[in-house]
Amino acid sequence: MIPFLALVRKDLTLFFNDRKAVVVGLLVPIALASFFGYLFGGQRGNAETSKVAVLVIDQDASAISRGLITQLAGDKNLDVKPSELDAAREAVRKGKATAAIVIPKDFGRDAGRALFTGTSKPELGLLYDPSHNVELGMVKGILSGAVMQTVSKEMFTGTSGREVVDESLAQVDRSQLPAEDRKALRDLLGGVRELNERRDREGASGQTEISGGLTMPYETREEAITSGENVAYNGYAHSFGGMGVQFILFMGLDVGIGLLMLRQTGLWQRLRAAPLSRTMLLGSRTVSASLVAGFILLVLFSFARVVFGVRILGSFTGFVGVCAAFSLMTAAFGLMVAALGETVEATRGYSVMATLILVMLGGAWVPTFVFPKWMQRLTVVIPTRWAMDGLDGMTWRGLGFSSALAPIGVLLLFTLLFGVVAVMKFRWRTEG
Amino acid sequence: MLEVNGLSKSYGKLVAVSGVSFRADRGETIGLLGPNGAGKTTTVSIIAGLVSPDSGQVLIEGKQVQSDTDPAKLKIGLVPQDMALYDQLTARDNLTFFAALYSLAGEQAKHAIDDALHLVALSDRAGDKVGTFSGGMKRRLNLAAALLHDPQILLLDEPTVGVDPQSRNAIFDNLETLKKRGKTLIYTTHYMEEAERLCDRIVIIDHGKVIANDTLQGLHQLLPVTNVLAVELDLNAANGFKPEAMLALAEVKSAELAQGTLRVGVHDLSRGAPVVLSWLAENGHSYHHVSSEQPDLETVFLTLTGRSLRDSK
Numbered sequence: 206m207i208p209f210l211a212l213v214r215k216d217l218t219l220f221f222n223d224r225k226a227v228v229v230g231l232l233v234p235i236a237l238a239s240f241f242g243y244l245f246g247g248q249r250g251n252a253e254t255s256k257v258a259v260l261v262i263d264q265d266a267s268a269i270s271r272g273l274i275t276q277l278a279g280d281k282n283l284d285v286k287p288s289e290l291d292a293a294r295e296a297v298r299k300g301k302a303t304a305a306i307v308i309p310k311d312f313g314r315d316a317g318r319a320l321f322t323g324t325s326k327p328e329l330g331l332l333y334d335p336s337h338n339v340e341l342g343m344v345k346g347i348l349s350g351a352v353m354q355t356v357s358k359e360m361f362t363g364t365s366g367r368e369v370v371d372e373s374l375a376q377v378d379r380s381q382l383p384a385e386d387r388k389a390l391r392d393l394l395g396g397v398r399e400l401n402e403r404r405d406r407e408g409a410s411g412q413t414e415i416s417g418g419l420t421m422p423y424e425t426r427e428e429a430i431t432s433g434e435n436v437a438y439n440g441y442a443h444s445f446g447g448m449g450v451q452f453i454l455f456m457g458l459d460v461g462i463g464l465l466m467l468r469q470t471g472l473w474q475r476l477r478a479a480p481l482s483r484t485m486l487l488g489s490r491t492v493s494a495s496l497v498a499g500f501i502l503l504v505l506f507s508f509a510r511v512v513f514g515v516r517i518l519g520s521f522t523g524f525v526g527v528c529a530a531f532s533l534m535t536a537a538f539g540l541m542v543a544a545l546g547e548t549v550e551a552t553r554g555y556s557v558m559a560t561l562i563l564v565m566l567g568g569a570w571v572p573t574f575v576f577p578k579w580m581q582r583l584t585v586v587i588p589t590r591w592a593m594d595g596l597d598g599m600t601w602r603g604l605g606f607s608s609a610l611a612p613i614g615v616l617l618l619f620t621l622l623f624g625v626v627a628v629m630k631f632r633w634r635t636e637g
Numbered sequence: 638m639l640e641v642n643g644l645s646k647s648y649g650k651l652v653a654v655s656g657v658s659f660r661a662d663r664g665e666t667i668g669l670l671g672p673n674g675a676g677k678t679t680t681v682s683i684i685a686g687l688v689s690p691d692s693g694q695v696l697i698e699g700k701q702v703q704s705d706t707d708p709a710k711l712k713i714g715l716v717p718q719d720m721a722l723y724d725q726l727t728a729r730d731n732l733t734f735f736a737a738l739y740s741l742a743g744e745q746a747k748h749a750i751d752d753a754l755h756l757v758a759l760s761d762r763a764g765d766k767v768g769t770f771s772g773g774m775k776r777r778l779n780l781a782a783a784l785l786h787d788p789q790i791l792l793l794d795e796p797t798v799g800v801d802p803q804s805r806n807a808i809f810d811n812l813e814t815l816k817k818r819g820k821t822l823i824y825t826t827h828y829m830e831e832a833e834r835l836c837d838r839i840v841i842i843d844h845g846k847v848i849a850n851d852t853l854q855g856l857h858q859l860l861p862v863t864n865v866l867a868v869e870l871d872l873n874a875a876n877g878f879k880p881e882a883m884l885a886l887a888e889v890k891s892a893e894l895a896q897g898t899l900r901v902g903v904h905d906l907s908r909g910a911p912v913v914l915s916w917l918a919e920n921g922h923s924y925h926h927v928s929s930e931q932p933d934l935e936t937v938f939l940t941l942t943g944r945s946l947r948d949s950k
Contacts, residue, residue, distance in 0.1 A: 211737030215723070222725045471719030475782065478685045478715040479738040480706045 208481055209489050216493030231504050238448035242441030242513060257340045260288035260296060260305040269313030269359045276351035283347060297332050303340045305332040306348065316356045317369040361397060362404060370397050439601050441513035446596035447569035449505045450589050453498045454560045457535035460494045461542030465549050483633060491536040498532035519599040523609030527595035530616035534588055537623035544630040568593045588619040638663045638821045639790055644683055644693035653679040654845040666822040668836030670934060676845035677825035678718060681794045685715045711739065714788035716780050718795045724768035728759055728778055731767060732785060739786035753781035757811055773804025780811060790821045809834060829934035841938060848941050856937045862890045862902030866910055869898050869926040878922060888912045
């Protein structure tokens with residue numbers, strides 16, 4: 206036991222002796238996690254997100270076009286600014302605006318007629334940045350609603366709407382439509398005319414329900430499903446877990462590379478000359494690396510708790526279990542790197558690549574739900590995915606210990622797998 | 638104490654050692670002498686259990702080391718050629734760690750560490766980080782780290798590489814102290830003067846094979862001459878002197894003149910010296926200084942291999 210403890214203590218002493226490295230090694234993940242956390246919703250879960258920049262070119266200058274612009278500008282998701290066609294085109298091309306809406310001349314009149322007759326629909330021009338497809342969909346949806354509301358409002362209550370109704374009634378009279386259809390349309394348009402005349406008689410006090418124009422016939426009630434009622438989603442919980450996973454993996458990598466380098470030194474000869482078993486040599490390295498990993502997670506989540514209010518809303522035991530299992534897995538991963546590595550330089554190259562893939566596919570950078578379905582299915586064989594699921598589950602999702610069992614079990618299985626490969630492939634003898 | 642029997646080890650087509658055998662008794666110092674790449678380090682690595690031999694065996698007090706944790710390993714202390722210390726730790730922390738590898742703790746470890754530091758004269762620097770030490774001090778601490786568990790056999794793989802003469806002398810003094818304490822030292826070097834000063838027996842290795850294994854005296858017996866008489870001739874006498882004329886004398890085995898000094902090789906100095914000096918006087922060759930020299934290991938190596946030790950590849 207004395208040699209084992211000495212080996213572990215020595216590793217920890219060497220790690221903490223390099224204070225600059227320790228500080229930098231903690232500051233970098235904290236800074237990155239803070240940044241990613243802010244991007245993914247921040248502390249309140251509904252932090253104000255950046256608005257979509259939209260330019261509007263009003264070539265119509267009608268009541269409808271002005272009403273449309275007012276309607277769009279009132280949407281919380283859009284940042285609407287007036288512009289000219291050439292300037293708008295240039296702004297979209299340079300990425301300064303996501304989209305530009307061109308309201309052509311006579312849009313108001315034509316849209317009003319089309320509302321009743323369905324013919325000669327005017328075209329709204331939409332210039333967009335192809336790298337913002339997701340925002341484009343949102344802009345189109347908001348635009349549709351705004352056009353419907355503005356045009357219908359004007360048609361039922363506005364001056365131009367009355368003119369359009371009169372013109373439409375005349376058109377209906379001149380048309381070759383069957384008598385029954387003609388009567389139905391006359392009744393509809395006559396009803397609108399009568400409504401307008403009544404509004405005129407009643408003055409401003411006679412606002413009717415329809416005076417606001419057609420609107421969406423529903424509203425949504427949004428509720429974030431988190432660990433409990435009135436518990437807001439905290440985006441920092443995921444980002445600190447993700448960055449913790451990433452930097453601990455890199456720490457494991459350092460352990461492996463360090464072991465490879467150690468094999469080339471007299472220190473390795475001295476260790477091997479001592480009456481120490483292989484299990485003790487690798488086991489002590491596993492324990493010390495796990496303790497360092499645990500320390501990193503502890504500091505990261507403590508920082509997240511104090512500064513960003515991240516809390517372990519689920520099982521604390523489960524959280525500790527996931528952290529411990531992931532720490533062990535990382536240490537075993539490092540030993541496997543040392544066992545499979547040939548030269549330090551080559552090993553560093555391919556293992557950094559492998560680590561980044563593990564981090565990326567594990568959902569440490571962005572949650573796995575944004576991945577394509579096939580990739581989401583694929584990532585169940587990635588140990589970091591289980592670590593992230595476990596950490597998310599125990600922190601902001603607020604799940605119980607039973608939900609931590611699967612991540613812990615899978616991570617321990619990976620630990621076993623990596624450990625067996627490390628022991629089997631490790632070159633114990635000095636070769637020269 | 639230590640028996641090495643027929644060790645062979647190859648790396649691919651490269652034969653590192655081939656049939657190396659020797660033995661070392663308690664208190665004996667064996668020098669493994671040979672040029673770089675001769676197989677000395679491989680031999681030491683096999684003895685220490687760092688490398689598995691292809692064939693042959695190493696016996697410590699008649700027993701072969703069976704596993705990584707075999708208690709027989711406690712009898713061996715290794716001083717690697719590369720510095721085996723943690724620069725970030727103090728000298729005492731380094732020794733505390735290495736002592737713990739042999740399950741030494743508490744007072745037992747403290748005594749061992751104090752003794753080792755005292756032996757290598759580093760007690761006053763015990764609390765300093767090794768990174769601040771000179772090369773010579775690190776070498777001495779490297780030696781101290783191998784002594785903590787009081788091994789009977791010390792494997793010293795070129796322990797004076799890269800140190801200044803003063804530190805080298807200090808290390809020699811340390812090793813002589815250990816020798817007096819009855820330790821068995823296996824000392825690899827390619828410095829002949831080190832082997833001559835320290836070793837009871839010298840095993841000369843070249844291209845992985847033992848080409849000689851004897852005491853210094855015994856090795857000298859392998860030479861055609863065991864003594865050289867150096868005669869510094871007067872300037873007039875040196876001019877036109879033909880040294881080969883002396884080969885007619887039965888006691889003279891070799892004769893050469895360089896920069897006014899005549900070197901005459903003889904087997905028996907007491908019989909050869911009067912004959913040589915009489916011959917010079919009789920032939921009118923005056924001289925002003927006479928001394929005798931013994932051939933060194935360089936000469937032995939040259940004689941055995943036809944190549945210089947330092948220049949060997």
